[in-house]
Amino acid sequence: MTQKTPAQLRADAEAALTGPGQERIELLARLEEVDAKLKPLIRAARVAELPLRRITELTAVAPNTIRSWTAD
Numbered sequence: 001m002t003q004k005t006p007a008q009l010r011a012d013a014e015a016a017l018t019g020p021g022q023e024r025i026e027l028l029a030r031l032e033e034v035d036a037k038l039k040p041l042i043r044a045a046r047v048a049e050l051p052l053r054r055i056t057e058l059t060a061v062a063p064n065t066i067r068s069w070t071a072d
Helices: 006-047 052-059 063-070
Strands: none
Touching: 006 052, 006 063, 052 063
């Protein structure tokens, strides 16, 4: 059995990260698109006095995020 060099180990680690890393990048981009749709809807919900807790339940958006989106 041959031992791998540090360079080979790094290459293996990089190869293992590539697929899942790309998937995460794509998911984050999709999340940004969804957030852009949600932001005005959440602002309108707060104007309509929908409770923060209910918005969080419906959207899984964190209360602090909701506060920052509606602070303007």
